[in-house]
Amino acid sequence: DGGITQSPKxxxxxxxxxxxxxxxxxxxxxxxxxxxxxxxxxxRLIYYSQIVNDxxxxxxxxxxxVSREKKESFPLTVTSAQKNPTAFYLCASxxxxxxxxxxxxxGTRLTVV
Amino acid sequence: AxxxxxxxxxxxxxxxxxxxxxxxYETRDTTxxxxxxxxxxxxxxxxxxxxxxxxxxxxxxxxxxxNFQKSTSSFNFTITASQVxxxxxxxxxxxxxxxxxxxxxQGTTLQVKP
Numbered sequence: 655d656g657g658i659t660q661s662p663k664x665x666x667x668x669x670x671x672x673x674x675x676x677x678x679x680x681x682x683x684x685x686x687x688x689x690x691x692x693x694x695x696x697x698r699l700i701y702y703s704q705i706v707n708d709x710x711x712x713x714x715x716x717x718x719x720v721s722r723e724k725k726e727s728f729p730l731t732v733t734s735a736q737k738n739p740t741a742f743y744l745c746a747s748x749x750x751x752x753x754x755x756x757x758x759x760x761g762t763r764l765t766v767v
Numbered sequence: 768a769x770x771x772x773x774x775x776x777x778x779x780x781x782x783x784x785x786x787x788x789x790x791x792y793e794t795r796d797t798t799x800x801x802x803x804x805x806x807x808x809x810x811x812x813x814x815x816x817x818x819x820x821x822x823x824x825x826x827x828x829x830x831x832x833x834n835f836q837k838s839t840s841s842f843n844f845t846i847t848a849s850q851v852x853x854x855x856x857x858x859x860x861x862x863x864x865x866x867x868x869x870x871x872x873q874g875t876t877l878q879v880k881p
Binding site: 687696758 | 773776800802804809810811812813814817819858862867868869870871872873874
């Protein structure tokens, strides 16, 4: 079945450690997105990529990094520079610049312990 | 700058009541797209509808209807005869054809009580 897979579903990280969240899609979509969801703040855009080997910062990119080496993969690294990383992270993908609807993964809940 | 505002943080209704979720957007682009998504407790967002800036026709899909008004920069969502299964967080989103960014509002949590 086609879709977006995020892993792991739950992730615990010690303060000061980097952690990488996985996002894989087999929909052949060009564009991929990472969002952070906090209570009362909706979805905030971290990074997005419209094509392989290219990506742009969203509204809250500080403390995060991404790569887009393959069309189907868009991993997000939460670095130790991110001061408040505990949140729910959602990955999405869609066809390129055609303004189509985005498809979402089931999310990763990251907790700093 | 683009912005989406959903002023209603939480709404609680009793089953069979009608409910309207408000969405106000800001953009300088003449071509843009608006979306509504539903997020059930499982966490995955589900697409409901897309509207482009040139099509102001209202749309109805079963118990769902959408009212797009460019004059007030609003794209409101109405659920008629609400059901308990409608309980979820609903997000409005804006996409500019120039940037490829997809910007979401803060979301409205809808609770439908039996």
